[in-house]
Amino acid sequence: MKSIEAFLTDTFLQAFEKCYGETPDSKILQIQKTKKEFTGDFTVNVFPFLKISKSKPEETATKMGTELTKSHEEIQDFNVIKGFLNLSFSDEFWIESLKKIAQKENFGYSEPQEETVLVEFSSPNTNKPLHLGHLRNIFLGDAVSNILRAAGKKVVRTQIINDRGIHICKSMVAFMEFDPEATPENTGKKGDHLVGDFYVKFDQEFKNQIRVLEEEGLSHDEAKEQAPIMMKARETLKKWEAGDPDTVALWEKMNSWVYAGFDVTYEALNIQFDKLYHESQTYLKGRDIVRDGVKNNLFYQKENGSTWVDLTDEGLDEKLLLRADGTAVYMTQDIGTAILRANDFPGLKSMVYTVGNEQDYHFQVLFKILAKLGYSWASDCYHLSYGMVELPDGKMKSREGNVVDADDLIRVMKENAKEQGVDRGNYEELSSTEREDLAKKVSLAALKYFILKVDPKKNMTFDPKESIDLNGDTGPFIQYTYARTASILQKAGGVNTDFTYSTPENYEREVIKQLYRFPEIIAEAAAKYNPASVARYCFETAKLYNTFYQNTPIFHASGENIIQQRVLLSAQVGKVLKTGMDLLGIEVPERF
RNA sequence: GGUCUCGUAGCUCAACCGGAUAGAGCAAUUGCCUUCUAAGCAAUAGGUUCCAGGUUCGAGUCCUGGCGGGAUCACCA
Missing domain, CATH: 3.30.1360.70 (Arginyl tRNA synthetase N-terminal domain)
Structure with a gap:
């Protein structure tokens, strides 16, 4: 079309x-x-x-x-x-359009192409559970993956898991110090929360020790250096890098708890990945690349032995690539990971990095370096940069404990959906499993839609009170509208396309016009990596359909042909809403 | 301080590349379930698009200068 x-x-x-x-x-x-x-x-x-x-x-x-x-x-x-x-x-034009839309199973999708795009998202540290900030990342990455696939690309969903470094060592030290017998089973805690709690304990103890040392007369910096628990953490990191068996075993055990915990959360969110990368397996690759780069005069060393790239010609800065002791920094690792991925997926056209906008500069530099190293795909890499999620009373600060935990949020949202469901008329008609299923779908829709409807680039405010609202410009409103179309379809016993079409009334015509735009909307969302335009489109479509629905009789229309036509239109709206919501990672229920 | 970014209705967000009288939702007020799902529909009200200049047929959008918020400028990640 x-x-x-x-x-x-x-x-x-x-x-x-x-x-x-x-x-x-x-x-x-x-x-x-x-x-x-x-x-x-x-x-x-x-x-x-x-x-x-x-x-x-x-x-x-x-x-x-x-x-x-x-x-x-x-x-x-x-x-x-x-x-x-x-x-x-002309009316004929719109009728023909409706017919064409009805013929297409995957209306809105582009023809599949050979291009492969790798989308990185989520990528948590393994020392604490997922929180609200991760959710924006995860929902965006997932939705953009879906949208790119709809636009015809082959998509690989991936994440880099930051499983190595001083942060996990802190949790390990606290574990050994405070409760070495603890397991998720005997504490009843989800693995990621258990490990996260040890991380918090480490920090508390660290602060205590600093205070004690300061009272003994040390400066703040000295105290930080000499706090016994921090020294232990650094020792642990050294042991880990040296491959000490006990350390590695503990590291593996605690990481496996975290992964099991993350899996539960991903499962609850309906999120999947195609391929995982672990920092512990990639961090050395970048170092070799950088060393080669020095030989080829792409990078240079300073007197103290540290390695740098000079990007002043490109309007950027000089950037450190290897410390004086030869160890890798964040940038080094990202270079290595990118190249590893390009090797793993030879047809790779580009990579999309879903990472917060505090790292805008980092990715500018990364892409320039990759280009300098001569990789043609570097120019097609995209930093899907998103703004911070703030709470009504200000920023989330993990130190101040006002972080919104992902698991808590998911649970609270579901409880709320159940409560609000009780007030509905046809709640009694649903079985208890249907109620559970609906509550899950509705609560996830509320959460995902609330976050995805905002332009990724912009900072957003997450107001818990507003997010559990199920009326108006919300995911559940769209689900509800879908269920309406499903109900129409069920009552009609299916769609028929073989009947005499008639001039659409204004409300019908507006709906057809809206459906007609769907392919452009997807293409635009893909080109801009912006799920918000799909969210907005779904809302507008639902709104227009509801207006039509509430002002136009369907089964009471004056004639069998008109009934058929309106049933067909309803079916197309349902199809488009289902596809659109699917792109956002949101399921639609058949009954509501 | 340098660089980047944002500022739109009481609140949360829209507005394609510069286009018509700046749009939705929430909150407020008011109607509509004896007809297909009322988590719905319809209506009212709500604006000096932070301020001051400039560019032009036309500026929320572009330029300059302010004011205010945020990010970033580590041999952290």
Whole structure:
């Protein structure tokens, strides 16, 4: 199906050439939906063409409108307001569009291509449970993966698990110090929470020891250096790097608890990955690459032996790649991981990194370095940068304990969905398993939609009170609308496309117009890596359908053909809503 | 301080590349379940788009200068 943009661009430029003997650059052509206070379906702005037409806006628009309606039967009528040419498409055009939409099983999807895109998201540290900030990351990464796939790409979902380093050593030390017999089983704690609690204990003890040392007369920095528990953590890291069997065994045990805990959370969120990378397995790769880079004069060493890249020519800075002692930093590891991935997936076209915007600079540098190393895919890498999630009373600070834990949040949301379900009329008709299932779907929809509807680039405020709202611009509202279409379909006993179509009423036409835009919406969301436009589209679609539904009889319509047509329309709305929500990682229920 | 980014209705967010009278939801007020699911629909009210200049047929959008918030500028990750 050709998009309106493509169709109108061609026809308009041709018509313009015919009228004025010159073909303007297609870039200056602006096509938009006609605003609802005016008559028409699509609007062309003729202001940019006045230089060529050398006549008044109204004259140019009128001349173009006359020509377009004459030469194209799809364009039935037009009106002109100032420089705006409002075009109305024919009923037949919209009916044909509805038929075409109905024929496509995967309406909205592009043809599959060979290009592979790797999307990295989530990528937690293994020393604490997932929190609200991770959720934005996870939902974005998951949704963008879905959207890219819909746009025809082959997608590999991945994460890099930060399983190594001083942070996990801190948890290990605290474990040995305070409760070496603890297990998730005998404490009844989820593995990631158990390990996270040890990390907190470490920090508390660390602070105590600093205070004691300071009282003994040491400076703050000295106290930090000499606190026994911190010295133990550093020792542990050294032992780990040296491959000490006991240390490695403990590390493996505690990490396995964390993974088991994460798995439960991912499961609850319906999130899957295709391929995992562990920092412990990749951090050495980057070091070799950097050393080679020094030999090839891409990087340089300073007197103290540290290795740097000079990006001042690119408008950036000098950046450290290896410490003076030769150990790797964050950047080194990311270089190694990227190259490892490119080797693992030879058809790789690009990589998408879902990482918060506090690392904007890091990724600018990373991509420049990869380009410097000569990798062609470097220029197609994209940092899916997203803003912070703030709470109504300010930023989340783990130190102050006002972090919203992911598991808690999921549980509270579900309880709320159950409570609110009780007030509903048809709650009694559902079985208890249906109620459970619905509560899960509704609560996840509320959470995911609430986060995804905001433009990723922007900081957002997460108001718990607002997030559990199930009315208005929310995921559950869209689910509810889907269930309505499902209910219509069930009552009708299926869809039929073989009947005599009739002129759509205004409400119907608005819905068809909206459905027609779906492929463009997906393409735009993919091009901009922005699930928010899909979320907004779903909401608008649901809204338009509800308006139609509440103002137009379906089964009480005056004639079998009209009933069939409205059932068909309802089915298409359901299909599009289901697809759209699926792109956001949200399931839709058949009953509500 | 340098660099980047954001500032839109009481609140949370929209507004494609500069286009028409800046749109939704929540909260408030009011109607609609004797018809297909009322987590719905309809209506009212709510704005100097932070401020001051500039560019132009046209600026929430672009430029300059302020004011205010956030991020970043580690041999941390």
